Amino acid sequence: MNSKFKSVTRLSIVFILAVVISGSILTYFGINNISNLKELTEKRILEEEKELSTRFLLALQLEIEEVTFDFNYEIKPTELLKDSLLKIANNHDFIMLPFILKNNGQFLYPNFGDMIRTLSETSFSNRYRSSFRKGEKTEFAKNDLKTAKKYYLSCLSYSVGCNDSVKALNALGRVSVKLNEDENAISYYNLIISDYCSETNVSGLSYIYYAIPQLFKIANPNNCEQILSLVEFCLEKIEVGTIPLNSGTEELLININRWSEENTFNNPEKLLHINLLENNINQQLIFINEYGNELLELIKKGSPDNQLNVGNGFRVVHTFSGNNQKLLLVNTNFNNPIGFLIDGKKLFSRILKTNLQLGFDFDYIVKFPIENNSNSKGLNLNYASQLNPYFPGQMIQIILKDVNIINEIVKRRSWIYGFSALVLLLAMFLGVALILRDIAREKHLERLKADFISNVTHELKTPLTSIYMFAESLLLGRVKSGADRKEYLSVILREIERLKRMINNILEFSKIEKGNSQFRLVNSNLASIIVATIHDMNYWFEKEQFNVVIELDENIEAEVEPEKIKQALGNLLSNAIKYSTHTKKIIIRLFKKEKHIYIEVEDHGIGIEEDQLSKIFEEYYRVDQVESISGTGLGLTVVNEIIEAHNGSILVSSKKGEGSKFSIILNQ
Ligand code: ADP
Numbered sequence: 191m192n193s194k195f196k197s198v199t200r201l202s203i204v205f206i207l208a209v210v211i212s213g214s215i216l217t218y219f220g221i222n223n224i225s226n227l228k229e230l231t232e233k234r235i236l237e238e239e240k241e242l243s244t245r246f247l248l249a250l251q252l253e254i255e256e257v258t259f260d261f262n263y264e265i266k267p268t269e270l271l272k273d274s275l276l277k278i279a280n281n282h283d284f285i286m287l288p289f290i291l292k293n294n295g296q297f298l299y300p301n302f303g304d305m306i307r308t309l310s311e312t313s314f315s316n317r318y319r320s321s322f323r324k325g326e327k328t329e330f331a332k333n334d335l336k337t338a339k340k341y342y343l344s345c346l347s348y349s350v351g352c353n354d355s356v357k358a359l360n361a362l363g364r365v366s367v368k369l370n371e372d373e374n375a376i377s378y379y380n381l382i383i384s385d386y387c388s389e390t391n392v393s394g395l396s397y398i399y400y401a402i403p404q405l406f407k408i409a410n411p412n413n414c415e416q417i418l419s420l421v422e423f424c425l426e427k428i429e430v431g432t433i434p435l436n437s438g439t440e441e442l443l444i445n446i447n448r449w450s451e452e453n454t455f456n457n458p459e460k461l462l463h464i465n466l467l468e469n470n471i472n473q474q475l476i477f478i479n480e481y482g483n484e485l486l487e488l489i490k491k492g493s494p495d496n497q498l499n500v501g502n503g504f505r506v507v508h509t510f511s512g513n514n515q516k517l518l519l520v521n522t523n524f525n526n527p528i529g530f531l532i533d534g535k536k537l538f539s540r541i542l543k544t545n546l547q548l549g550f551d552f553d554y555i556v557k558f559p560i561e562n563n564s565n566s567k568g569l570n571l572n573y574a575s576q577l578n579p580y581f582p583g584q585m586i587q588i589i590l591k592d593v594n595i596i597n598e599i600v601k602r603r604s605w606i607y608g609f610s611a612l613v614l615l616l617a618m619f620l621g622v623a624l625i626l627r628d629i630a631r632e633k634h635l636e637r638l639k640a641d642f643i644s645n646v647t648h649e650l651k652t653p654l655t656s657i658y659m660f661a662e663s664l665l666l667g668r669v670k671s672g673a674d675r676k677e678y679l680s681v682i683l684r685e686i687e688r689l690k691r692m693i694n695n696i697l698e699f700s701k702i703e704k705g706n707s708q709f710r711l712v713n714s715n716l717a718s719i720i721v722a723t724i725h726d727m728n729y730w731f732e733k734e735q736f737n738v739v740i741e742l743d744e745n746i747e748a749e750v751e752p753e754k755i756k757q758a759l760g761n762l763l764s765n766a767i768k769y770s771t772h773t774k775k776i777i778i779r780l781f782k783k784e785k786h787i788y789i790e791v792e793d794h795g796i797g798i799e800e801d802q803l804s805k806i807f808e809e810y811y812r813v814d815q816v817e818s819i820s821g822t823g824l825g826l827t828v829v830n831e832i833i834e835a836h837n838g839s840i841l842v843s844s845k846k847g848e849g850s851k852f853s854i855i856l857n858q
Contacts, residue, residue, distance in 0.1 A: 209621050212614045219607050227603055231596050238550045239573035239588040249541045250580055257282055258504040272299045284537035287477050291527045295486030300474035303394055303434025318348040339365045356386035360397050363404055372408045379405055383420050387427050396433045398424045399442060406449045414453050418460060421446055425467035440475060443468050477531060489527055498579050506580060515584060534581050553591035638810035645822050649692055653685035684729040691760055695828045702831045709751045709835050716780055717744040719752045723759045730767050739777040746780060746787055748856050750836055758832045761825040762791040762852050768819050770795030787856040794849035803842055
């Protein structure tokens with residue numbers, strides 16, 4: 191009983207704790223979150239947006255610094271310098287173009303050739319000059335192409351330098367085209383392109399500008415692949431600056447483009463490469479066009495103080511031409527000023543690919559509007575600022591990815607709050623119900639204990655009165671015959687035994703309560719234990735004139751403590767006697783069934799109501815009897831505990847007014 195009570199009390203404490211904890215959680219959520227949640231979330235979003243903008247700017251700075259720190263001061267010859275700048279540009283996809291200038295502002299790379307060359311015809315030999323003139327005369331005035339070709343061939347033999355050779359080759363190529371000598375023409379132009387591509391005429395124009403349009407004239411399906419390769423070679427040379435750009439380059443590119451579109455080729459990769467080269471060359475042209483004058487001005491003026499230094503001698507030059515998404519990194523500390531054109535768009539998208547939003551609670555979208563179109567009227571969760579000092583005029587705008595998230599958070603928290611409140615309420619109700627039940631139980635137990643004391647007193651008094659009466663009669667010599675005296679003494683003995691059984695029950699119960707009850711199991715013959723118990727009870731059976739039927743399987747043995755089994759069986763028999771008021775018949779059985787041993791005590795007494803059956807094993811519990819039969823309410827409790835200690839169980843079946851059957855079931 192005690193232990194059961196303790197667990198109930200523990201349960202109550204757990205529930206009360208649950209009430210307190212869920213109450214605290216609810217209060218915490220209630221106070222801290224719900225009321226201020228919207229405000230706090232908005233604040234957090236704005237903080238994160240600002241932080242994201244700062245992180246972006248920092249990343250921008252780092253990327254730009256990385257470009258400048260990749261540059262090595264020591265590299266001196268222009269060719270090497272160009273290579274090193276191109277290498278840096280290749281490593282940073284946002285560099286559109288590196289550039290090298292002369293200190294007079296002219297471009298070294300991209301190489302833009304001034305067309306005014308001072309190459310004079312005096313550099314050619316007299317024989318060469320006269321032959322060439324004759325060749326031109328017969329070619330253009332007389333239209334005698336074959337003779338003209340002979341003159342040009344003799345020029346070739348009179349050539350002393352590259353200039354005269356390439357000039358003669360060019361004329362030979364031209365005449366061959368006119369003569370429809372395709373193969374000859376290709377071989378002359380091939381020579382010009384492969385050996386003399388950087389040679390220029392008196393106007394400073396590379397001969398490839400003549401060669402390529404001529405080649406297109408004689409192109410046919412048999413030779414167009416060969417011509418495509420020559421075009422590719424020329425474009426490569428233009429791109430790297432070996433052949434300078436000039437005002438005719440754009441037209442040349444248009445020609446190439448048109449020709450390549452009109453013809454079909456087997457090699458798509460080559461065509462792609464040619465497209466790429468064209469794009470790059472175009473970009474160089476655009477760059478020179480857009481920034482040439484500005485850079486010239488810059489070099490003339492020197493370095494103004496307001497330009498941003500970004501390390502390693504480089505400065506950020508905000509260009510007035512172009513849009514806000516480009517900047518120039520310029521270093522004028524050398525004889526040859528150098529620099530890079532940076533594409534802001536590519537730089538931004540590169541930075542956006544890095545993990546800028548790490549550790550943020552929310553997701554954001556970063557935009558780069560040209561104009562400041564952030565409407566800052568009323569509540570606005572979008573952060574906008576300028577990308578100063580790198581891209582002034584360029585806005586960075588940060589927008590919350592999911593605008594509904596604040597409402598969702600508030601809703602979610604409200605649900606948690608509501609749910610916790612419900613749990614708290616339920617826990618409170620349950621806790622109160624449990625406490626009330628505990629109290630009711632405590633009261634009930636108190637009453638049962640009070641009843642128990644009066645019952646025990648009564649139970650003790652009855653046998654003691656009998657013992658006293660019979661002992662007194664014997665003492666005063668009122669009993670004369672020997673047989674009567676024997677009868678009196680046997681009554682005294684039985685009453686003492688009854689007392690003993692009752693006291694044993696109380697002692698056993700007390701031990702059970704304290705957890706001291708110990709059992710020493712020995713292999714025993716159950717029939718002999720039952721017979722001994724019946725023998726002890728014989729006096730009462732006879733006194734009450736009971737018809738006792740005994741059906742025992744005498745061979746059943748089990749691991750039991752005989753005294754305890756006797757006590758349990760004694761209690762059952764004593765109850766059968768007590769609660770059989772009319773039909774006095776008791777059947778005692780011992781048998782085996784499916785690995786179990788059954789000890790049954792069946793009576794035809796007053797029986798028990800069905801709803802009472804589960805309660806009769808509870809401590810101190812007694813059914814309110816119509817006939818007032820005395821008892822303590824401990825007998826069946828002790829039986830139950832003893833049988834459970836033997837790993838057995840006890841069953842009862844009963845019908846009010848018909849009798850009861852108690853079955854002790856032991857494992858074999
Ligand atoms: P008690 O000392 O009152 O007999 P028990 O624990 O032995 O205490 O029994 C509990 C209650 O069970 C009894 O008060 C009685 O109402 C009921 N009971 C026990 N055995 C019988 C039985 N053989 N026939 C009818 N009722 C019984």
